[in-house]
Amino acid sequence: MSTYLVPDQNTCHQPTSITGENQIPTEEEQAYKKLDEKLKGLLATLPKDKGWRSANIYLHEGFWLSPQVIKGLLMINNYFHAQSTDIFLAAFMKCGTTWLKALMFATANRHRYSFSDHPLRRNGPQSAFPFLDTHIFLDYPITKFEHLPSPRMFATHFAHSLLPTSMSSPSSTCKFVYVCRDPKDALISKWHFMSKLRSKELPPLSFNEAYELFCNGVSEYGPFWDHVLGYWKASQESPEKILFLKYEDMKKEPSVELKKLAAFMGMPFSAEEEKGGVVGEIVKLCSFENLSNLEVNNEGGGAQKFTAQVVVENRDFFRKGKVGDWKNYLTEEMRERIDSITETMFKNSGLTLGLTKEA
Numbered sequence: 001m002s003t004y005l006v007p008d009q010n011t012c013h014q015p016t017s018i019t020g021e022n023q024i025p026t027e028e029e030q031a032y033k034k035l036d037e038k039l040k041g042l043l044a045t046l047p048k049d050k051g052w053r054s055a056n057i058y059l060h061e062g063f064w065l066s067p068q069v070i071k072g073l074l075m076i077n078n079y080f081h082a083q084s085t086d087i088f089l090a091a092f093m094k095c096g097t098t099w100l101k102a103l104m105f106a107t108a109n110r111h112r113y114s115f116s117d118h119p120l121r122r123n124g125p126q127s128a129f130p131f132l133d134t135h136i137f138l139d140y141p142i143t144k145f146e147h148l149p150s151p152r153m154f155a156t157h158f159a160h161s162l163l164p165t166s167m168s169s170p171s172s173t174c175k176f177v178y179v180c181r182d183p184k185d186a187l188i189s190k191w192h193f194m195s196k197l198r199s200k201e202l203p204p205l206s207f208n209e210a211y212e213l214f215c216n217g218v219s220e221y222g223p224f225w226d227h228v229l230g231y232w233k234a235s236q237e238s239p240e241k242i243l244f245l246k247y248e249d250m251k252k253e254p255s256v257e258l259k260k261l262a263a264f265m266g267m268p269f270s271a272e273e274e275k276g277g278v279v280g281e282i283v284k285l286c287s288f289e290n291l292s293n294l295e296v297n298n299e300g301g302g303a304q305k306f307t308a309q310v311v312v313e314n315r316d317f318f319r320k321g322k323v324g325d326w327k328n329y330l331t332e333e334m335r336e337r338i339d340s341i342t343e344t345m346f347k348n349s350g351l352t353l354g355l356t357k358e359a
């Protein structure tokens, strides 16, 4: 279920389960046990609040995370070492990860596959490359992702300040593509998504409750604004290391943004490719209309296993794919409050995002 494409081999890699039938050697078992103990001790010391999917989330180093995700973070810090050629896709939840996964994969592998018979069509964008936050402990042994060809690509929702220095230090040459979105649309998208994943043992999270939590920063991987600001500042300091994209710009001018992306990834389109329509082909292949209609992204098409508890159907990564759906949910007063948080938080940063007067 939790698979990702291995370019060149044109196959899906199936991580070996660490919890299932496979025998785990003692050393590995001990490492897991130690980590569980560390997590337990850590959780006992952290402030907690209401989770959107599970009962509680915890404030860890300034960001709200579920226990499973904190475990992933501990593992990343303990076991993951970025390579100089790695490219990370980072985003707050529901800001365009799926879209960017498809675009980055299609761009990096454009010489390998024909657009009409492309692995993305069969497997969908979630399979394009691993989601570091959870795949690090779905793979066994605690994965080094060594089987992935260079440049390795990974997605993460973790805030910039939480990442190990092998990834985030300006002196390491690995790169980040960060995509963000109007917080109002991120809120709507996240509420829909998390409501689907929410444990059936819990009462549903009403929209008003989600809105209140979101405004207070209490939302998995959030506060939203600190997440965006962390990557924004890092991108200002090291523009060669972090490409900062906005969902809205991509919707408006996908070809322009795709060309930026390809150049940043060190794989610029040649004049010949541009003339041959390669940019347009990738935009079309990765469009919401195309991806959301693929069999693999429809009912029964498949699912992604993020943790033992969290399995997400591929189709749930696609909803409307539009800018401004918040207008169907937020009152004027609610809009005003979110916009004013954005304005205050981003003041003097040079960043604007989703302000109504900007549109």
Ligand code: A3P
Pocket (backbone or CB within 6 Å): 091, 092, 093, 094, 095, 096, 097, 098, 099, 185, 188, 189, 190, 192, 286, 287, 288, 289, 291, 317, 318, 319, 320, 321, 322, 325
């Ligand atoms: P909506 O819920 O507003 O429709 P993520 O991939 O980070 O989880 O974000 C999901 C959001 O991106 C959802 O937004 C989803 O519909 C939208 N999305 C998914 N694939 C897309 C694509 N190819 N183009 C544009 N938007 C896309």
